Amino acid sequence: MNKKINLGIIFGGRSTEHEISVRSARSIINAIDPDKYHITLIGIDKTGKWYINNIQGFLQAKNLLQATPDEAVENEISIAKKDNFTGVVNISNNQSIQSLDVVFPILHGSFGEDGTIQGVLKALDLPFVGVDILASAVGMDKDFTKRLLRDAGIPIAKYLCVNKNNFKQYSFEKIISILGNPVFIKPANAGSSVGVHKVSEESELESSLLDAFLYDNKILIEEAVIGKEVECAILGNEDPKASVLGEIVPKSDFYSYESKYLNTSDTEMKIPADVDPIVAQNIRETAVKAFQCIGAEGLSRVDFFLRKDNTFVLNEINTMPGFTNISMYPKLWEATGIGYKELLDKLIVLALERHQRNMNLHTSL
Numbered sequence: 001m002n003k004k005i006n007l008g009i010i011f012g013g014r015s016t017e018h019e020i021s022v023r024s025a026r027s028i029i030n031a032i033d034p035d036k037y038h039i040t041l042i043g044i045d046k047t048g049k050w051y052i053n054n055i056q057g058f059l060q061a062k063n064l065l066q067a068t069p070d071e072a073v074e075n076e077i078s079i080a081k082k083d084n085f086t087g088v089v090n091i092s093n094n095q096s097i098q099s100l101d102v103v104f105p106i107l108h109g110s111f112g113e114d115g116t117i118q119g120v121l122k123a124l125d126l127p128f129v130g131v132d133i134l135a136s137a138v139g140m141d142k143d144f145t146k147r148l149l150r151d152a153g154i155p156i157a158k159y160l161c162v163n164k165n166n167f168k169q170y171s172f173e174k175i176i177s178i179l180g181n182p183v184f185i186k187p188a189n190a191g192s193s194v195g196v197h198k199v200s201e202e203s204e205l206e207s208s209l210l211d212a213f214l215y216d217n218k219i220l221i222e223e224a225v226i227g228k229e230v231e232c233a234i235l236g237n238e239d240p241k242a243s244v245l246g247e248i249v250p251k252s253d254f255y256s257y258e259s260k261y262l263n264t265s266d267t268e269m270k271i272p273a274d275v276d277p278i279v280a281q282n283i284r285e286t287a288v289k290a291f292q293c294i295g296a297e298g299l300s301r302v303d304f305f306l307r308k309d310n311t312f313v314l315n316e317i318n319t320m321p322g323f324t325n326i327s328m329y330p331k332l333w334e335a336t337g338i339g340y341k342e343l344l345d346k347l348i349v350l351a352l353e354r355h356q357r358n359m360n361l362h363t364s365l
């Protein structure tokens with residue numbers, strides 16, 4: 001039998017999406033083929049400390065990261081490279097614990113989806129699942145994403161970008177004269193609808209901006225696009241493929257944090273989305289183009305708003321989308337013919353292939 005692949009799964013993290021990452025990790029561990037992979041489960045707590053989790057304990061406990069804080073401190077680890085070893089090292093005694101062949105950083109939001117962890121893994125020469133440093137950073141920043149999309153001729157919603165120093169220059173009246181009423185306020189770098197507000201009254205503007213500023217220094221004020229929310233999953237490196245489309249039907253006013261994670265029964269996921277086939281094909285091609293335009297490889301979920309007249313705008317590119325077994329990204333692939341377990345295998349192969357390709361590049365003359 002072939003040697004097992006040493007797979008490190010990094011989850012949790014210093015992000016508002018910590019809990020979602022824990023759920024994604026649990027689904028991955030439950031599904032992944034134990035005959036093919038030797039799993040090392042690396043949890044990052046909310047303060048940013050890393051430690052190894054016991055897999056059985058993690059699967060049984062609701063949230064091991066919070067359940068055993070003392071143990072966490074004693075077992076603090078890091079990933080390091082020394083001599084011929086690259087893998088998990090105990091930072092209190094410098095002992096090598098487990099070598100790694102490839103890492104799946106199933107982390108969402110800041111420090112996980114924004115190029116930070118990707119930089120650490122790249123510096124250590126470790127292959128990793130998902131988008132590389134630059135595209136992660138771009139995909140995380142809704143302002144930079146839109147600039148690149150605009151450059152590629154991909155339709156986006158009209159928006160203004162403000163910071164703490166200049167936001168007072170924009171009165172409600174001025175904003176709605178540019179963008180219409182209502183508008184959406186959102187942190188440039190966030191996710192899971194954290195800090196996102198729909199504003200239709202002058203009295204809501206300042207409090208919404210101040211709330212958004214809790215999560216980022218840069219805020220987008222955006223034209224509200226009335227229509228369906230449709231999403232497309234992308235998979236691949238040089239020749240990325242698009243899945244069928246899915247539709248999010250939130251029963252609340254918009255797809256808020258509550259409707260995403262707390263009152264999930266409030267939201268319906270329609271797969272495939274009920275979209276005219278020619279329009280759907282156009283959206284899928286646009287999703288691939290957007291993926292390539294930010295330089296993404298591996299995977300992403302590309303989200304659109306589709307108006308009644310069948311025009312659409314690209315809302316955002318999620319470079320590490322929710323990955324529980326009931327999340328949109330894996331569900332879209334399932335509907336396109338790739339099951340959850342197979343999807344994991346494919347992502348790991350893509351990680352190894354990209355790493356091999358990049359290793360062949362010359363690093364000296």
Ligand SMILES: Nc1ncnc2c1ncn2[C@@H]1O[C@H](COP(=O)(O)OP(=O)(O)O)[C@@H](O)[C@H]1O
Nearest residue numbers: 157184190191192193194222223224225254255
């Ligand atoms: N311009 C917009 N027009 C209409 N709805 C919007 C707009 N921007 C955001 N929303 C609503 O808010 C939700 C969260 O915003 P989004 O930009 O996707 O941020 P996040 O990264 O937090 O998911 C969207 O799924 C949608 O329901």
Ligand SMILES: [Mg+2]
Nearest residue numbers: 192193303316
């Ligand atoms: Mg979104």
